[in-house]
Amino acid sequence: xxxxYATEGIFSLQSDVYSFGVLLLEIITGKRNKGFRxxxxxxxxxxxxxxxxxNGRALELMDRxxxxxxxxxxxxxxxxxxxxxxxxxxENRPDMSSVVFMLANEEVALPRPRExxxxxxxxxxxxTSSSKETANTExxxxxxxxxxx
Numbered sequence: 833x834x835x836x837y838a839t840e841g842i843f844s845l846q847s848d849v850y851s852f853g854v855l856l857l858e859i860i861t862g863k864r865n866k867g868f869r870x871x872x873x874x875x876x877x878x879x880x881x882x883x884x885x886x887n888g889r890a891l892e893l894m895d896r897x898x899x900x901x902x903x904x905x906x907x908x909x910x911x912x913x914x915x916x917x918x919x920x921x922x923e924n925r926p927d928m929s930s931v932v933f934m935l936a937n938e939e940v941a942l943p944r945p946r947e948x949x950x951x952x953x954x955x956x957x958x959x960t961s962s963s964k965e966t967a968n969t970e971x972x973x974x975x976x977x978x979x980x981x
Contacts, residue, residue, distance in 0.1 A: 853913070853918035857893070860895065861895055913935055913942065920948060
């Protein structure tokens with residue numbers, strides 16, 4: 833779910849691009865964004881991909897089952913396109929026709945991705961005494977009426 837949809841309820845074609853970027857990163861890693869855990873930090877899969885990309889270690893994202901049958905330049909390109917798709921601001925994301933073009937044409941230089949949306953660390957409580965308590969929560973319901981684009 834794109835940041836603008838999750839926080840403001842704004843859905844657009846760029847929200848679909850965001851979702852495609854998440855899916856692309858999930859395919860490369862063999863892991864789901866939801867529930868992703870890493871021993872060194874509390875980032876989700878997108879945040880983890882961003883950290884590795886910035887440290888020049890993007891290939892560490894790749895699913896180990898792909899190790900015997902991958903072309904490094906293609907995997908790097910898929911990761912970069914995935915990160916371009918999940919950029920925080922919708923106006924920075926490419927449109928889907930550009931995504932298809934970037935994936936199909938390796939000779940085209942790609943721009944450097946900017947920080948993705950939902951990159952911040954999740955907060956985890958270290959207080960174990962409250963883990964057995966039952967929390968009271970309020971359930972909110974919103975109804976979205978779909979309209980044609």
